[in-house]
Amino acid sequence: MGRRNFIKGMAAASAAVATPALALSEPAKGIKWDKQVDIAIIGSGFAGLAAAIEAKRLGGNNIEIFEKMAVYGGNSAINGGLFAAPNTPLQAKEGRKDSPDTMVADQLKAGRGIADEKILRHVAEHAMEALQMTLDAGAEYHPYLQQLGGHSVPRTYQTTVSCGGGITQPLLKECKKLGVTLSNRTKFEGFLLDEQGGVEGIKVRRGYYFGKEDGGNLEHIKVGKGVIVATGGFAQNINLRMAQDPTLTSEVGCTNAKGATGEAMLEMFRVGAVPVHMAHIQSGPWASPDEGGFGYVSNYSIYNFPHSIAVDRRTGLRFMDEIADRKTRADAQLERRDEQGNPNPPLMITSYKQSKQHPTAKKVLKYGVGWKFDSVEALAEHFGVPLAPLKQQIEEYNGYVKTGVDKQFGKNMAKAKGKYLEAPFTVVRLWPKVHYCQGGVQINPRAEVLNSMTGKPISKLFAAGEVTGGTHGVSRLGSCSIPECMVMGMTAARTILA
Template sequence: MQGRRNFLKLSAGAAIGSLAATLPGTVQAKSCGEINWDESADVIVVGSGFAGLSAAVNAKRQGLGSVLVLEKMQVIGGNSAINGGWLAIPKNPIQLAQGVNDDSPEELVKDQIISGRGMQNEPALRQIANRSLDAYDLCIDTGVKFRDGFNIQVGGHNKARAIRTQHGTGGDITTKLYEAGVKEGVDHRLQHYIEDFIMDGQQIIGVKVRKNYRFPDLKTGTTIFIKANKAVVLANGGFARNMALREAVDPSLDPTLDCTNAMGATGEVTLTAMAYGALPVHMNLIQTGHWGSPDEGGFGWSNALLSIGWHQGVAISVLNGKRFMDERADRKTCSEAIMKNRNADGSPAYPVVFFNYNNYAKDDRVVRALRDEMAWKVDSLDEIAAKFDIPAAELKRSIKEYNKHVGERKDPLFNRKMDTAEELTGPFVVSRIWPKVHYCMGGLKTDLGARVIDGRSMAPIKNLYAIGEVTGGIHGEARLSSTSCLECLVMGIIVSETIKADLEGAV
């Protein structure tokens, strides 16, 4: 059998029905002779976000040989490049300088257990949290800059432990990881689409790739075969842009919801792995970001703006002028509360969030939001009521009550933590909110070393690894803000160590 390679030519499109226009059209199993490899690499990494770029750099640093990163889109970074640049790091230097000395990796895990609602993988969360400073060190070592003195408490966290990149985007991290990879000899390829895996029994030995692919047209480019001498690492992200798959795994998810993800987040590689026996878990757990704005498309600025709004401001229903939630709760809790705001015909009644303008007039989060007209400067509560058709008397009553709770530093209505809340006096920055599909908690089951598990044997598929959003079962029902970047960076470190250990164990 050494000279024979049996493999399945997968049609992910056939697996998910209506995506056939963007994916291969048929499923057929066939036997072929020995593969005529066009090239080879010791480690092949699929995807160029936080996870893939971290894995690539760390694979080089572990001495694993040649490393090839394959990215199907025309730019490096995927979703990671357009995210908000948040990173939860217990005991980070900025936190300690602020005098927050009672945080720890275990405190972060406690918060994640609550948000996971019993579905989380505690050992995995603990492993990631315990190595969070390694992720921070990786960023600093590769030249990532974080905002001076900026470390705040974000939704669902019990401590201020979230730092943010200098420009408020994940691109600050992906750019530096890419540059470090180039310097250290990583080969990055754009427009390389994974058509199939090449298997020798239950061991992956390479990939079939469409080179010079132009998303989403699979008729573009040419097919090549790349041999993986040591490992294939899947870091291809989630599938939130795959509408057919979303509907298949979670029919209850509102199909009209916008999505924060890059257009390439369609999950074909995940489906390919599943066709070879990789065990999927929690595929129906798809998270919405409660900070979305209906006044901008995609990820946008609302995430950044509402890092002020949730802490220093208030969320109000336009239907009755009242508060309706703990503004600092986790994403799932807030998203569910927001989406209950519906008009009589079932259409969204977009709630508003507002905070005082004067204290933040020069803050880039406010400047950008006002510039792009996804938020407005409004002088009074009467003007807010008129602009957004809110009952004025009830709005004024609600804000009077809210200001009283701010003074008392206690919220008897929703038990919100009020330590950062400010008395609302105006003028105000006002924005509308509505959740957007954001993150797939489901994906491929892996062990703690990032080895992909075969659902038929419950043993690892040899030489196949997965990290980041392509994996499932780690966060449970809800992922906390600022923990995805942490997971991806840490698992990029861990998977490189696992590959090295597996190779040494095989000798």
């Protein structure tokens, strides 16, 4: 009771800022059912859509996806559209050697010793299957691979529209084609439990409008085979994230959709799920303070980091490996301060010759969140950077491009080969934004939610994606969220229908 009251208190506190109403589970005994489904999927992002498609392919019927917001796709629709997988056709075409073991090793290093190796390995071994699902549904990717921070080899695909909508939209169409029932503006309100504490059904509020918690009509839905919770993280629940990390106040930006408030996760805790790694909340080191949300700069930066330098405006010098893991870079950026200790966002400097290759480059310049300079002198004057050290830094870095060895920070220079820093330059400012919650409910490699008292699965309760915790440890590598979401969503469907 003490644990449940504490968790209930956390949820009530979170409501003060993010205004999610506290869902309340209750016994199913005596409930009058309004509807019955075989599989209920809460959330319509990567995990939920992949789960529905896989369930239908395995012969499942009467499957319904419940989405609380007005549009489908959730936070997945506005993410970067970056998908990491080993042993892919593009790697074979480019002559890149990779394997699930190598991908897992990269992730374990970023996880700082507390990542879940079994789940990471399961995802890496099935990532190509998930990628193929997106291709079969009609997703389109750039014809080249990217090497994101912390990855030892290039293994990342990116959608041609440079956002997750390039995946969620084709998957959504596939769901409709397969006959999956889709319900938007339908908010999860709690579980309906059998006498043993297993899930027998769910409560939902249809006709829901975000922020108007008492609107719409409450329905009780009986679930025959299982509930898959795929509601994402809680990055927009400011009080809850501050309870884990007090520095993540409302002044800290966020890349997530407004619906990422975590009610379903909290309700799983209430019915016995294990909270894991709640304090590990990741900030994206590629974000810009000059635009809201994920914006245009994020994808631009991710693409250009391998052949760019990030410099401290006060010194004109580099201060980090531009493709280190996210936490390493975010921490380094947050240390850039002026004489009074106020944030002094560092600069990412790229040759225009290279930066213009990315599809968002034109928009970065068009909307004034990036700048183009014809000389290093003009760049230094605009941002108040000391000229002589900056010139020396650029010359020194170009030497690293030539030799392939970064003597300052040990950056992997493979993707920078032949890409010298030379005028004209494009520049963006960098400052981290809250992006991903490593914490959530504990699951096993079968996507079953585990009970905190028994360590065994809670009957008919499954979860996939960012709502789960423990998979990535301290820091998640970029482009590893989509394969995790999709593989574990597919896994949940396979487990249910096994």
